[in-house]
Amino acid sequence: MDGNGRWAENRGKNRIIGHIKGADALRPVVENCPRLGIGYLTVYAFSSENWKRPPSEVCQLMGLFEEYILKETHRLNKMGVKLRFIGNRHMLPNSLQKVIAWAEKMTESNTVLGMQVALNYGARDEIVNAARKLVCWVADNQITEEDITCERFASALETTPWPDPDLFIRTGGEKRLSNYLLWQLSYTELIFLDIYWPDFTVQDLERAIETYYERERRFGGMTCLASSA
Numbered sequence: 001m002d003g004n005g006r007w008a009e010n011r012g013k014n015r016i017i018g019h020i021k022g023a024d025a026l027r028p029v030v031e032n033c034p035r036l037g038i039g040y041l042t043v044y045a046f047s048s049e050n051w052k053r054p055p056s057e058v059c060q061l062m063g064l065f066e067e068y069i070l071k072e073t074h075r076l077n078k079m080g081v082k083l084r085f086i087g088n089r090h091m092l093p094n095s096l097q098k099v100i101a102w103a104e105k106m107t108e109s110n111t112v113l114g115m116q117v118a119l120n121y122g123a124r125d126e127i128v129n130a131a132r133k134l135v136c137w138v139a140d141n142q143i144t145e146e147d148i149t150c151e152r153f154a155s156a157l158e159t160t161p162w163p164d165p166d167l168f169i170r171t172g173g174e175k176r177l178s179n180y181l182l183w184q185l186s187y188t189e190l191i192f193l194d195i196y197w198p199d200f201t202v203q204d205l206e207r208a209i210e211t212y213y214e215r216e217r218r219f220g221g222m223t224c225l226a227s228s229a
Ligand code: IPE
Pocket: 001, 002, 003, 004, 005, 006, 007, 045, 046, 047, 050, 061, 172
């Protein structure tokens, strides 16, 4: 969900206004996922590198996350959304950690849509932590070195047991992954849009899905259209 800051700056507004508009843009996207056949949605809300921003913006963002989760969870729960947060939550403000735990608990048995929010998330950290877990499992004799396969490695990642994404959308014009789901995106179809996140609509999502279905997914093998994958 990139481009909130520039969206606001282009209008001579404070960047936090862009983040508020960004949160507003997420609402209809989530609401329409079940209708569009999307079973899992992951959004990048705050990267482990975003702490480099001015303290005032970081502080406002933390406040906004807390407010958003507090305000939206009941509605998401009614929709049948199961909320999960990935990333290092222990570095987040205590009050935000509590709200996250509350939201996860409230929605834990929902099955309509799995929604993951990457908050203080960095894919390299996630991969290093997975390697540490595997080392511990081997040291505890729970598994042997030979048991370490791609599937086993993936089971140590934070996203387990949810599937790898089929489609990735980045708004804001940058064409890079910025430490996002590096393992899980190996065979994902990538779409980069020049629009800023607050301008992203359900129609843009529908268009992206159409583009996805036109892509040929081969997974290193032979012809396989996304529509038949
Ligand atoms: C994305 O918008 C939201 C967060 C990273 C919190 P940005 O804040 O990165 O917006 P730009 O890229 O500066 O426009």
